[in-house]
Amino acid sequence: MARTSKRERTLRPSRSSGGAGYLFLAVFLLLLMAGIVALIWGPIRTAVTAASGIFRPPPATKTPAVPATPGPPPPTIAPLKRPLTILLIGIDRREEGGNTLNDVNIVVYVHPEGRFASMLSIPRDTAVEIPGFLTDKINAAYGLGEIYLADSGGGPALIRQTVERFLDLPIDYYALVDFQGFERLVDLVGGIIVDVPTPLEDNEYPSGTVGYTRIYIPAGLQLMDARTALQYVRSRHSDSDFGRNRRQQQVLLALRDRILQSGLLSDLGRLEPLLQELGKTVQTDLPLDTLLALARLAPDIPPERISSYTLDASNCLSEISGTTRLYPSLPCVRSIAQEMQQDPVMRKVREEAARVEVRNGTLTCNLCAARTRDYLLKRGFYVVDVLQDPQAGIYTRTLVLDGGDHPFTRQQLAELLHVQPDFVRRGPVDSPHADIVIILGDDYVPPQE
Known part of the structure; x- marks a missing residue:
């Protein structure tokens, strides 16, 4: 019994x-x-x-x-x-x-x-x-x-x-x-x-x-x-x-x-x-x-x-x-x-293996790019570079630019960084090392840990 x-x-x-x-x-x-x-x-x-x-x-x-x-x-x-x-x-x-x-x-x-x-x-x-x-x-x-x-x-x-x-x-x-x-x-x-x-x-x-x-x-x-x-x-x-x-x-x-x-x-x-x-x-x-x-x-x-x-x-x-x-x-x-x-979404992100570059496109948040890199690395993204965008100051909106075909990665990045769909785009990127480039704009609010 x-x-x-x-x-x-x-x-x-x-x-x-x-x-x-x-x-x-x-x-x-x-x-x-x-x-x-x-x-x-x-x-x-x-x-x-x-x-x-x-x-x-x-x-x-x-x-x-x-x-x-x-x-x-x-x-x-x-x-x-x-x-x-x-x-x-x-x-x-x-x-x-x-x-x-x-x-x-x-x-x-x-x-x-x-x-x-x-x-x-x-x-x-x-x-x-x-x-x-x-x-x-x-x-x-x-x-x-x-x-x-x-x-x-x-x-x-x-x-x-x-x-x-x-x-x-x-x-x-x-x-x-x-x-x-x-x-x-x-x-x-x-x-x-x-x-x-x-x-x-x-x-x-x-x-x-x-x-x-x-x-x-x-x-x-x-x-x-x-x-x-x-x-x-x-x-x-x-x-x-x-x-x-x-x-x-x-x-x-x-x-x-x-x-x-x-x-x-x-x-x-x-x-x-x-x-x-x-x-x-x-x-x-x-x-x-x-x-x-x-x-x-x-x-x-x-x-x-x-x-x-x-x-x-x-x-x-x-x-x-x-x-x-x-x-x-x-x-x-x-x-x-x-x-x-x-996380099932992050499994797909890892499968895509997209190389991500973070650029600071603002003139007011000097540490935003580095903090964003650290935030994304902790979540399993492959961040290869951080730099100041040469045209910093002209970006009113944050951009996610996909130079290849990485739908799960760009969607997850957009959600985590609160980027509006109109500013998530596919097309050539001017980076020799990255597949996806993130340009932080004036609307960017660093994510909370």
Whole structure:
């Protein structure tokens, strides 16, 4: 039987109002989204109920009403400063015989100041060193922890230690959901819309406790109910575990879109049962103040700044004939773990490798060019030169001039230095060493560190 550690918080059914902002956590916590709101729901409910009577109408009486005792105020939300890593664990308690397996292992990295997030899926058959045990498939870690380490964190603690050692990346928190909870979530939102890239056919999909059944999901946009969605993320015989990992991330994003587009966030009648159901199957050790801070941060992270990574045979994993394990190249794995911590826009800037020259085009800010160089170097730009423009004093506007084709670099420079689009231009530059020339004009305000 699973036991909880001192740090672990099992989410309970609870209520509140104003959950739309909190549920936007789904932008990067995806499946966990509604379970997290269930945790936040309780502390806010008392105060909201006392103030507005949303959940319980006032008693019908002619005598003066006794003022309600004020509930506790909502928690203070301090903004997040440092990056966070969260391990999302999907367990299947319905595997035929044996231990409960952690078949879904996704590391979520959130960078609050950079306003970006990343996901990395680790296939369940990946061979890893499980601390205190022999090398085994990663999906054995949860069951081993529940059996042998129940008094010291159980399965979640052992998976966390395993993933930390595997990626050489500290894991701050975990969140766990079982597949039955996933099904309930999909049902409660009325199904999800998934764009299936190629037909999915599996003649050996497990059926109940014994036997197999055939499943077929055609290509194209599909409205999937809970049963079909679970089949889509669990099937592995049509395109291997690698395809399954990609489908898992695809379904999580589809679930996020469905929740945000369905009006569920503003419909308390539908929202309450969703939270109650998810509270039964989601557990996490994320502190309440961190959850609230993530909720406030989430709207500032657009979909294009959420990156997805999957370990597979095209990068870091090798399949060896006669085995069912996937053997990793640890340097490759850890390189991807490092890459997922990088701003996705700045990754593209580095790929463009544009050489940048900063010129002071003003007569009033002698140190502006040098300070701008230092500012850009800290952010990963390749600044090759700083100088005083020979025509300094004639520039009323700051210019970004691209002598080649470096769209990500010039766009990012314009955003960081607050250069208007009309003054970001492509064309020849009079510099033998630079691809992009920045000329600081009279309107230039040095960026704050």
